[in-house]
Amino acid sequence: MTKVKRLTENDVTPKAAYLNRRRFLAGGAALLGGATIGAEAWARPADWMLQQVKQEWPTTYRVDEAITPEYDATHYNNYYEFGTGKNDPVRNSQNFRTDPWSVQVSGACNNPGTYALEDLIKAKDLEERIYRFRCVEAWSMVIPWLGFPLADLIKRLDPTSDAKYVAFETLVDRDQFPNQRALRPAIPYPYIEGLRMDEAMNPLTLMAVGMYGETLPNQNGAPIRLVVPWKYGFKSIKAIVRIHFTNEEPPTTWSNAAPREYGFYANVNPTVDHPRWSQATERRLPTSFFNPNVIDTLMFNGYEEEVAHLYAGMDLRRFY
Numbered sequence: 001m002t003k004v005k006r007l008t009e010n011d012v013t014p015k016a017a018y019l020n021r022r023r024f025l026a027g028g029a030a031l032l033g034g035a036t037i038g039a040e041a042w043a044r045p046a047d048w049m050l051q052q053v054k055q056e057w058p059t060t061y062r063v064d065e066a067i068t069p070e071y072d073a074t075h076y077n078n079y080y081e082f083g084t085g086k087n088d089p090v091r092n093s094q095n096f097r098t099d100p101w102s103v104q105v106s107g108a109c110n111n112p113g114t115y116a117l118e119d120l121i122k123a124k125d126l127e128e129r130i131y132r133f134r135c136v137e138a139w140s141m142v143i144p145w146l147g148f149p150l151a152d153l154i155k156r157l158d159p160t161s162d163a164k165y166v167a168f169e170t171l172v173d174r175d176q177f178p179n180q181r182a183l184r185p186a187i188p189y190p191y192i193e194g195l196r197m198d199e200a201m202n203p204l205t206l207m208a209v210g211m212y213g214e215t216l217p218n219q220n221g222a223p224i225r226l227v228v229p230w231k232y233g234f235k236s237i238k239a240i241v242r243i244h245f246t247n248e249e250p251p252t253t254w255s256n257a258a259p260r261e262y263g264f265y266a267n268v269n270p271t272v273d274h275p276r277w278s279q280a281t282e283r284r285l286p287t288s289f290f291n292p293n294v295i296d297t298l299m300f301n302g303y304e305e306e307v308a309h310l311y312a313g314m315d316l317r318r319f320y
C-alpha cells in the first residue's frame, strides 16, 4: 500500500537549504511552516526533474501570510482518482508513475504535438510563487509553488485566433487510479478543466511542478498541474496529459457533475454562496477544535488587483 520513502542524507541538504531560504524570505512564517518539514520524503519523479527543481529559483510572488505546514498540504488533499477521502491521495498515490510523462497538445494552435515533460520544463524558467489556495469547500492554505507561467508555455504553442479557451485533461489509467476502476466512480473520468484564454494568459496562472522547494508529491498532482490562485481549487487540475485549444467554452468536471453548484468560472467570491453553504469565510488550515481559524474570504481570493479587469461588466452571480 503506502510506500513512503524515509528521508535520506541526499534529501536533507536541499530541504535544509529550502528552509533557510524560507526563513530569510518569510521570517516567522517559515518557522511555522518548518515545524513539520523533514519528517517524510515522497516517492519522487525522475532524477532529471529533481535536478531541475533543485536549482536556485527566484520567488516572484508572495503573500505575507503564514505558509501552511507542508504536512497539511500533503495529507489533506482532493484527488478523486485516488479516492474521495482527504487522506486517500497520500495513501494511494505513492506508487504512481510520473516518468516518462508527456503532454499532448491539440486544437487551435500552430505547434500541436506530443511533448515530453522534459521539453516543457527548464530549470531557468522555474520560479516560486507563494499563493493562497482556496477550495470551494471553504478551507484554504498558503502554498509555496514552484513552476512557470502558463502564458510562457502557451506562447510557445502559438495558438491561432480561433483559440478562445484552453482545456486540460488528467491522465486516465485504471491500473494506477483506484477510483477509475471502481464499480461506481465518484466522478466521470478523465478529470477535465478549462480556462478562458485571457485567464490562461494572466501572469498569475501557473503550471506547477513543485512545492515547498521540491518536486510535487504525487498526491498534489505530480508531475505537472495547474494553479489558478483566484479561482476555487477544483480549477487547479492535476497530472495533466492534454492541453487543447478551442473556440468554445470547454466542459469541466464539476460544472458537468453539478451545474447549479459549480460553474465554469469558479472565481473565489465571498458574496456568491454555494447553494449549500456560505462562501463568506474559510477555515485556514491547519485548524483544530480549539482553534477553528476562520477568516474572511477575499474577493478573487485576494487577487482582485491582478484579475478583476478580466470580469469587468460580467454578472458574477450568473457566471459563478
Ligand code: MTE
Residues within 6 Å of the ligand: 073, 076, 077, 078, 079, 080, 081, 134, 135, 136, 170, 191, 219, 220, 221, 232, 233, 234, 235, 236, 237, 238, 239
Ligand atoms: N485534479 C484531478 N485530476 N482530480 C481531482 O479530484 N481535485 C481538485 C483539484 N484538482 C482534483 C484535481 C480540487 S477539488 C482541489 S481543492 C485541488 O485539486 C486540491 O489540490 P491539493 O490536493 O493540492 O490541495
